[in-house]
Amino acid sequence: MKSRTSEYSDSELYALMSTERSEEAFSELYARLSANVFAYCLRVLGSRDQAYDIFQETFLRFYQSAERHAHLENVRAYALTICRNLCLNEKKRMQSGAVEFDELMYNPGVTREAERTEMMQLITMALELLPHDMREAFVLREYDGLPYQEISDMLNIKLDTVKVRVFRARQKIKEILEPYLNEMSKD
Amino acid sequence: MQQHTTWIHNLLDGELSAHDEPSLFGELSVNTDLRTEFKQQLAIRSAVQHDRMALVPPAHLTNTVFSGLGFAAPMAGAAAGAAGGGFMLPWLMKLGLPILSAAAAIGVTMAVSNAPTNQNAINTNAINTNAINTNAISSNAGETASSVASTPASSDAEEMLTALRGENRRLRGALANAQSDDQGNQQPPEPSPAKQSPTPAPQVQPPTEPLADDYQRPASVAVSSIDLTSSMSFDNSRDLQTIETQIMPAQMTYTPYPSPMLQARGFAASSLSDVNVPNQSVWYENFAVAFLYQVSPKHAFGVEVGSESFAQSFDGESNGQTIRYEQRPSSIWWGGLYRYTAGSIGKTAFSPFMQAFAGGTQYGPLGRATLGMQYSPSGPLSFIVGIEGTLLGYKFQDSWFTSSKVGLTYGMAVRL
Numbered sequence: 001m002k003s004r005t006s007e008y009s010d011s012e013l014y015a016l017m018s019t020e021r022s023e024e025a026f027s028e029l030y031a032r033l034s035a036n037v038f039a040y041c042l043r044v045l046g047s048r049d050q051a052y053d054i055f056q057e058t059f060l061r062f063y064q065s066a067e068r069h070a071h072l073e074n075v076r077a078y079a080l081t082i083c084r085n086l087c088l089n090e091k092k093r094m095q096s097g098a099v100e101f102d103e104l105m106y107n108p109g110v111t112r113e114a115e116r117t118e119m120m121q122l123i124t125m126a127l128e129l130l131p132h133d134m135r136e137a138f139v140l141r142e143y144d145g146l147p148y149q150e151i152s153d154m155l156n157i158k159l160d161t162v163k164v165r166v167f168r169a170r171q172k173i174k175e176i177l178e179p180y181l182n183e184m185s186k187d
Numbered sequence: 188m189q190q191h192t193t194w195i196h197n198l199l200d201g202e203l204s205a206h207d208e209p210s211l212f213g214e215l216s217v218n219t220d221l222r223t224e225f226k227q228q229l230a231i232r233s234a235v236q237h238d239r240m241a242l243v244p245p246a247h248l249t250n251t252v253f254s255g256l257g258f259a260a261p262m263a264g265a266a267a268g269a270a271g272g273g274f275m276l277p278w279l280m281k282l283g284l285p286i287l288s289a290a291a292a293i294g295v296t297m298a299v300s301n302a303p304t305n306q307n308a309i310n311t312n313a314i315n316t317n318a319i320n321t322n323a324i325s326s327n328a329g330e331t332a333s334s335v336a337s338t339p340a341s342s343d344a345e346e347m348l349t350a351l352r353g354e355n356r357r358l359r360g361a362l363a364n365a366q367s368d369d370q371g372n373q374q375p376p377e378p379s380p381a382k383q384s385p386t387p388a389p390q391v392q393p394p395t396e397p398l399a400d401d402y403q404r405p406a407s408v409a410v411s412s413i414d415l416t417s418s419m420s421f422d423n424s425r426d427l428q429t430i431e432t433q434i435m436p437a438q439m440t441y442t443p444y445p446s447p448m449l450q451a452r453g454f455a456a457s458s459l460s461d462v463n464v465p466n467q468s469v470w471y472e473n474f475a476v477a478f479l480y481q482v483s484p485k486h487a488f489g490v491e492v493g494s495e496s497f498a499q500s501f502d503g504e505s506n507g508q509t510i511r512y513e514q515r516p517s518s519i520w521w522g523g524l525y526r527y528t529a530g531s532i533g534k535t536a537f538s539p540f541m542q543a544f545a546g547g548t549q550y551g552p553l554g555r556a557t558l559g560m561q562y563s564p565s566g567p568l569s570f571i572v573g574i575e576g577t578l579l580g581y582k583f584q585d586s587w588f589t590s591s592k593v594g595l596t597y598g599m600a601v602r603l
Contacts, residue, residue: 042242123235125237170231174228181230
């Protein structure tokens with residue numbers, strides 16, 4: 001028996017949550033996964049209010065899912081899949097092709113230094129301009145740090161397709177930010 | 188160019204083959220445009236990484252999730268950082284609770300200590316009044332027929348004057364006896380102007396009226412004159428000291444050192460880390476009890492145990508990802524302390540003190556330095572108010588982190 005929950009792997013914690021309904025296990029998994037899920041919600045949906053709702057719903061379903069699954073190999077991908085499905089449903093419900101950029105979408109809880117970084121705000125704006133499939137692949141790769149293969153499995157698309165989407169997303173963001181990047185390089 | 192761009196992306200993903208590396212680096216060294224593109228991709232990646240690190244769910248969202256599942260607020264959970272609001276506002280918000288607590292503590296201390304302080308002031312006034320009277324008598328000793336005007340201020344003054352009158356009577360009695368003995372033992376020869384002593388024989392004039400009656404006069408007290416010869420003296424200072432000791436025994440006679448002491452204190456401190464996760468509070472939060480052994484008025488050693496929460500913000504690795512943890516766990520701490528108390532400020536009962544504490548918690552070692560003021564009125568009680576800084580060291584995944592706090596402390600100690 002390990003003395004701290006931080007010493008358990010994601011799969012072990014999920015198993016604990018499944019068999020014992022362990023609050024501590026959920027708490028530890030939340031600590032590990034919440035940033036990934038939150039980043040996905042916020043950067044893919046673009047709306048803070050929607051992101052908050054989907055974030056809550058994701059973890060509620062994630063905890064409930066432990067009743068059905070005793071074991072999971074990739075818990076993070078599973079949580080993100082729940083989140084993605086909820087995001088897609090939300091997008092369909094809203095029936096709006098483009099999500100209006102929310103100036104306050106930036107989490108008020110982030111550090112002040114980060115808030116003041118113009119570059120980060122521009123990245124956020126650039127992400128809003130990307131097509132959904134590119135944005136999703138980019139967020140999963142860059143924000144959530146998933147390997148290409150995991151993204152491929154999660155999105156149920158070919159590995160090469162994932163790479164192409166991420167590649168195009170990067171290039172697109174670079175093009176959008178090019179004037180700013182050039183200005184920055186002069187300084 | 189397209190090939191080189193692909194290589195840059197592969198490099199960023201950590202998937203560039205060893206075979207392609209020399210080609211890419213060679214091209215980067217000569218191709219300015221490619222170098223610019225590489226820098227731009229690095230800048231984007233860096234910004235995304237910072238953005239990702241800043242994207243943590245706010246505390247209220249975390250609480251909503253947990254309360255939705257029927258759980259208590261998490262000990263560890265990602266949470267928001269500090270909100271904006273200028274430089275001073277966060278500090279004022281942080282220090283608001285400590286300042287209010289200190290004000291409350293000072294109020295309680297003053298309320299508790301006011302009664303004995305006033306009583307002492309009355310006694311001191313009485314002593315001063317009496318001292319004036321006595322000094323007046325002293326200055327008049329040896330002179331003839333002088334008077335001092337005085338108005339008694341309290342019953343203590345009355346007692347003092349009564350004592351002085353008693354002393355006066357004793358002296359007069361002694362003088363009268365000495366005179367009668369002298370007259371009785373010497374057979375007076377026939378008075379002869381040639382053998383007469385140049386110094387007249389000592390004489391004590393009887394009081395014109397009883398002293399008790401003098402004291403009854405409301406406006407002024409006329410201390411009757413005393414004629415003292417050079418063969419008699421009146422040590423006023425010694426008599427005064429004796430009288431003061433009788434009136435104020437508590438201040439002059441105090442428990443000698445060494446002595447054990449039991450201290451209870453509360454504290455209100457703010458973390459210097461920006462962690463917005465709510466405290467994991469317990470009923471005995473921000474409270475400490477200490478047992479001190481005061482070896483001298485200046486030096487004391489002791490042990491202390493208390494409980495408080497510490498804001499912790501640290502990064503860890505999980506599944507190849509960097510995760511930021513933020514938590515405010517409550518922890519019981521314990522350890523040893525040394526206190527140096529400087530001398531009283533002037534003639535007040537206030538003494539500055541410094542205290543160093545070294546101990547530990549379940550998370551790691553704990554150090555604390557306190558600078559404050561000790562108020563020790565008469566009796567075994569004393570009160571402290573001070574500022575203190577705390578530093579906790581803790582370890583996570585083989586990396587050490589620290590959590591620091593500053594705040595105010597206030598408490599009470601009793602000598603056993």
